[in-house]
Each structure stands twice: as C-alpha cells, then as structure tokens.
Amino acid sequence: MTAREWDRRSFLRGGAVALGGASVAVAGRAIWDVTRTDEAPPADPVDPVDPTAAGSATVPFHGPHQAGVVTTPPAWATFVALDLRDGVDRGALVRLLRIWTDDIARLTAGRAGLADTEPELAAVPASLTVTLGFGPRVFTAAGLEEQRPPWLAPLPAFGVDRLEDAWCGGDLLLQVCADDPVTVSHAVRLLTKDARTFVAPRWVQRGFRRSPGTTPAGTTMRNLMGQVDGTRNLVPGQDDDLIWQTDGDPAWLVGGTAMIVRRIATDLDTWDQLDRVGRELVIGRTLDTGAPLTGTFEHDEPDLAARDTLGFPVIDTAAHIRRARTDDPTQRFLRRGYNYDDPPPPGRSTDSGLVFVTFQRDPLHQFVPIQQRLDEADLLNRWTTPIGSAVFAVPPGCAEGEILGHTLLEG
Template identity: 50%
Template structure:
C-alpha cells in the first residue's frame, strides 16, 4: 500500500504518556495536584498572569503552540479543552467505494497533519491563515451509515450504533446523524474556521455536507486553573471527567473489539437548546437545587469545593435529601465504572429566536469506549427524572466511532479501510 506523503512528518509516533506531557496535562494537574482536567490544563493562576505584558506573552505563546497530530490515538480527545471548536458532519455520496473512502481519509490526514504544524494544506488559497495553529487539533469519526454504505457492518465496534429515542428529544435533522464527522478545535476562532474550511473542501469530493455546529469556551489563559468552565446558564460544566492515563484507559479508549478500533473511542454529540427566559425567572437557590451544585464555585450542595464528591445520603433536619431526587447531579452520578465517560462541551450562540430569546445552548460532546454500556444508561436516567429538562431540550444527536491515531506515512482509519 502506498500512502499519501506528508511534508515534514515526525519521525516517530507519540505515546499516550508522552502526548499528555507535551499537552501540558501532567505538569498542570498531576504534578501541581490540580483535579480540573476539563477546565483546561494550559492556564496561569492570577499571580502568574497579573500583568498585561505577561498575558500578552501567554497569548502569543498560545497562538504558536502546536499539538502533535500523529500518535497512538487521535488528538482533540485527551487534549486540554480549546477555546473554540467546530463539528461538521457529512453523508457519503452515492456509490462511494472503500477505495474512495480510503483516498478521502488519506487526503484528510495529510491536510490535518500540515495544519497541526502551522503549515497550509495542498492547495490552500489562504496559506497565511494556517500560520497560527493555536493548539489546533483535527479529529475524525465514522457514523453507522459509513459502515453500512461501504459494506463494513461486521467491523462495527461492540456497543456502537444509533441511540434509542429518549422522551425528552425533539431532534431536528439539520443537527442529527452523519456518516463522517470532523471536529476541529483551537484557541483561535480564525484558525478553527480556516482549518474547518480546508478539511470540508477535501471531504466534499467524497461526501455531502449535512450539518455544522460551532461553539466556544472561555480562553484558557489568565483564569483559575482549578475550576472547570461554565455553560450559558452560568453553571460549571464538565466536573466529573477522567484525569489520569489510567482513567482514560478505563473509560475512553477501546481495549477490546475489532483490532482497527483499539485505542479508538466513540463520540456522542448532542445539541441542547436552552430556555433562558424560563431559567432567568428562577432565583439562585432554585437553580442550585435543580443542578445539585452551588453556582459560585460548582461545589456539590453537600461540599465546599467543586471536586468534592456529592454526599447523596445527606439529609436536612426535616429529613429531606440535601441533593434532591430530581437534581442533575444525582441523576448523572454513578458508582458503576461502566457508566463513566469524558465530557468536552462547547457553548453555542446563533443569534435570536423569533421570540427575542437567544438561540443558544450547549454542544454536548461525550467520548467513551462503548455507547450502549456507558452513555445510554446515564442519558436514560436523565431523561426519566432530571429537573434540568424543564429548561433544556435536545434538538440534535449523532454518534460516531473514532479510529485510533496514525503514524507518519499512515492515515486515520487505516486499520478499517486497509
């Protein structure tokens, strides 16, 4: 097999531990004792970012920072959360063959490897937009239709497939499904837009655009490094996440199933529309009761710090539970190791609805080895009894199987497509 050449390829792959170190995770939350992976590891505390000069220096470093593309697994999953991101889904064009799908992934891999280094794709009409990678990552996955259309149903991972219908869903086709997904993340919105455009142009030779969703988080500099980012309801969002290589091995990376999927993972993307008019009518006490956490620092109602474990047995003097039966924390909480996974949410804001309210919410992205065992039971509990459903509505949903990473000279999905 002759693979697409990649300019200035790294000479060797990146190990799991090596990639963590290069991304700043080990030094930022293991050595420093910080437990807030999802909040972003590449941060400075208030003292370190106390002057405009230091903040400007950090911003410049962020814009030139790179994340290795090649490695044991795909970048953009364990990578500390970037400030901006886009998910784009496509459907394969009629008659696309395995050979053509292979060519598509070879070309996309070449594009993504160049962009990750701050180099333009071939061709690139705006090459100067590629020069600030800003921790750019490009991640690829295959939906159920990818396997069925290419006659690869027998290669689908165990527990992967379309989600069941949930009672709270009001799904819209313009935000749902897809045969191929491309996720682009970076700390510069211009970098994200440029990379998404280049990758989408390559994909369009073989697949039709289906939907695109773009979101944001807080910038990762000049903020407390021990607190997770917030969603548009003002809540800390993504507290309970794997933070060590051992936890990622147990919750995220596939260790069994088809050989091509080993060190890959599954992605669930849910678009959650928020009812700001209704939410804004609540006082802080009611908001905290619905969530089960304090608004000011994200601590559970039974604790004082964000990463304190919720005490679900705690009761008030009147015998009522401190964390209500309908609270989001209680419904999502589990002691079952098979029901834990990685959350990487993005906020979205798309103007105003006809009512004058924001057309905004959450692009909820979750990564796990087995969708049916890990994600579905948790989502079912939330659908059955979670008071937050009063102000949130899922309007989009899609699932994808993400292959492991690739090595120089190879391409994403090589184990599946040959």
C-alpha cells in the same frame, strides 16, 4: 468643612505627595545618569512574556490516538457532519482520507495544505486539532459492515428528546478545535473544500469555551446557565480503560473510541426567572464554587443521605447531580462540551445551549444508562432539551506514512 471640601483637599494633598515622589524619582534618575555613564540602568525583574505563545502552540498529530479526545479543550470548536456522495466506495474513502490526513498533519503543525489558497491563514496553529469520526454508513459503503461496532447506531429514544433532523446523524465527522476562531474557520474550509467530490455537508455546529489564560489551568468550564459543567469527569491517564478501546472487538478500533454529539438547547429566558436558591436546588450544587450543597469545595463528594432540619433531603431526589450518579464506577464517560449562542429566531431573545460531546469505550454501557436515569426524573429537564444526536466511531491515530482510518480501510 463640607464633605466635598474634605475630598478635594485630600485629593490635592495626595496629589502633592505623588508629585513630590515623582520629582525625587526624576532627580534620582538624573543623578544616576550623571554618575553612571558607563552602564545602562538596571532592568526591572520582570519575566518576558511572548504575546503570541497561544497562537504558535501546536498539538502533535501523529500517535497511537487521535488528538482532540484527551487533549485539553481549546477555546473554539466546529463540528462538521458530512454525508457520503453516491458511488463512494472503499477506494474512494481511502483517497479522501489520504488527502485529509496530509492536510491535517500540515495544518496542525502551522503549515498550509497542498491545495491551500489562503496559506497565510495556516501560519497560526493555535493548538489546532482535527478529530475524525465514522458514522454507520461508512461501513456499508466500504463493504465492511461486519466491522461496524454494535453500538454504532442512533441512541435509544429518550422521553425528553425533541430531535431535529438538522442536527442528527452523519456519515463522517470532523471535530476541529483551536484557540483561535480564524484558525478553526480556515481548517474547516480547507478540509471541506478538498472533499467536495466525496461528501456533502449535513450539519455544522460551532461552540466556544473560555479563552486560554482567562482562568487557571484545570478550571471546570461553565455553561451559559452559569453552572460548572463536567465536575465529575474522567481523568485521562487514570481512566484510560473507560475512554479507549483496548481489546480486539473489533480489532481495527484498538486505540480508538466512541464519540457522541448531542445538541442540548437551554431555555435561558425562563431560567432567568428562577432565583439563585432555586437554581442551586435544581443542580444540587452552589453556583459560585460548584460545591455540592452538602460540601465546601467543587470536588467534595456529595452526601446524598443528608437531611435538613425539616427532614427533607438537602440534595433533592430529582437534583441533577443525584440523577447523574450511579453505583457502577464503569458507567462514566469523558465529556468535552462547548457552549453555543446562535442568533435567535423571531419571538425569542436567545438560542443558546451546549454542544454536549462525550467519549467512551462503549456508549451502551457507559452513556445510555445515565441518560435513562436523567430522562426518568431530572429537575434540569425543565430547562434543557436535546434537539440533536449522533454517534461516531473514532479510529485510532496514525504514524507518519499512514492515513487516518488505515486499520479499517487498509487492514
């Protein structure tokens, strides 16, 4: 008997068994229908699943902190930097923030804004959060320069930077995140439309992560280079003293934080030419599990002293995870990055990277030293280039009846 004949006969035999089983099942159902006419068939023990649960989910807007900082990152994000128009002063800023606060409170609850011309699009909140940040010029315009935190300024220059004006600076920032891109787009349009007399757009960056339900809760995101991105992250509730401003310097920022937005371009075209072993050596982690090269699981502590059989460090002296580490436990920050993948310019096949977002109490102490170490010697610098950078002060949250930024502008 040939292999083809065997496969055919096996299939036919299996099919006959299956059909026979189906006949028995049908016959059994018919007998049940005849003998049990007083009751419905027993239901399958399957828990009902609401297919719209992700769309109807909401994140509370009011509270001591703004949402969108320690909130679990949704799948989609848009970052909009805006510049104040000439003549905008403290009073105008209060009027703008009164409009925005009301709109954000409505949108995050699944309700349309007061001037919403597409109210149907507001009906799906999808865990929408909107986070407001102040750039340096807000304090000048409001006549409150003495209230500007000392760290609220452009970051020091790093040798790897190739910054482009198109992705730098900004007087105000709106971080708009949700698990649905239509929800994000609608919120951005409404908020920017309502602000036209006060601000002009400076730059817009869009990013994405895995959609909800596609990976287990708590899974570390992956960037488009295939790496786990953000393993050694701060833990909200455990590391709050490194995230939130807790003392009175300046007093208006208590309950707020510092936000850094860096646009990191990745050269995927040349990264594709590097084999898997080389990629893992660059990072110091395995690609499949994210475990350090000296460990088994993602969150294992790397053994930076380990040597191979030839006496070389298992984790290279310039590997990314080695350069990103420090002996100072306070030199850490909360990262909340998003991938971007834009249409490439002529002559290139990709324009991809990371909208690298961090939150920390003091960027000069927590962020800058780490970036200086990476700038000095990091194998990953061959494939990643910072092309955008901006720093913002994120004011605390607000209660009902208050506006965002009230501690600064109405204090």
